Amino acid sequence: MAYDDQNIFAKILREEIPCNKIYEDNYVLSFYDINPQKKIHALVIPKGKYIDLDDFNKNASNEEIAGLIKGISIVAKKLGISTENGKGYRALANISEDGGQEVPHLHFHIFGGEKIGKMVS
Ligand code: 5GP
Numbered sequence: 001m002a003y004d005d006q007n008i009f010a011k012i013l014r015e016e017i018p019c020n021k022i023y024e025d026n027y028v029l030s031f032y033d034i035n036p037q038k039k040i041h042a043l044v045i046p047k048g049k050y051i052d053l054d055d056f057n058k059n060a061s062n063e064e065i066a067g068l069i070k071g072i073s074i075v076a077k078k079l080g081i082s083t084e085n086g087k088g089y090r091a092l093a094n095i096s097e098d099g100g101q102e103v104p105h106l107h108f109h110i111f112g113g114e115k116i117g118k119m120v121s
Pocket of ligand 1 (some may be wrong): 008018019031033034035036048093094100101102103104
C-alpha cells in the first residue's frame with residue numbers, strides 16, 4: 001500500500017488543517033487528539049511519510065527512529081505525566097486494520113493524567 005498524501009495527519013503536517021500543537025522538532029509533531037479518550041490524550045507523529053510502525057522501521061533512518069522514540073518521552077515530560085514528573089502514561093500505536101488503525105500515518109497515542117486501566121478491551 002502506498003502512502004496516502006491526503007490523510008488527515010499529512011494535512012496537519014502541511015498546515016492545511018489546524019491542530020492543537022504540543023511540541024515540534026525536526027523529527028516529530030505532537031498535538032492533542034481531537035476526540036480524547038482519557039484526561040490527557042496526545043498524538044506523536046513522525047514528520048516523514050510513513051504509514052505505520054512496520055513501514056517506519058523498514059524505511060526510516062536511524063535518526064528518524066530515535067527522534068520518534070525520544071519524542072514520546074519529550075512530549076510526556078512536557079505534559080507533566082512522565083516518570084520525571086513522578087507520573088506515568090501509556091504510549092500506544094495501532095498498526096493496520098487488525099490493530100485498529102484509522103489514520104494511515106504512523107502515530108503514537110499518549111494517554112495520561114489519570115489511571116489508564118485495562119490494557120486491551
Ligand atoms: P487510530 O485509530 O488511527 O490509531 O487513531 C486516530 C486518532 O486520530 C483518533 O484517536 C482520532 O480521534 C484522531 N483524529 C482523527 N482526525 C483528527 C484530526 O483532524 N485532528 C486531531 N487532532 N486528531 C484526529
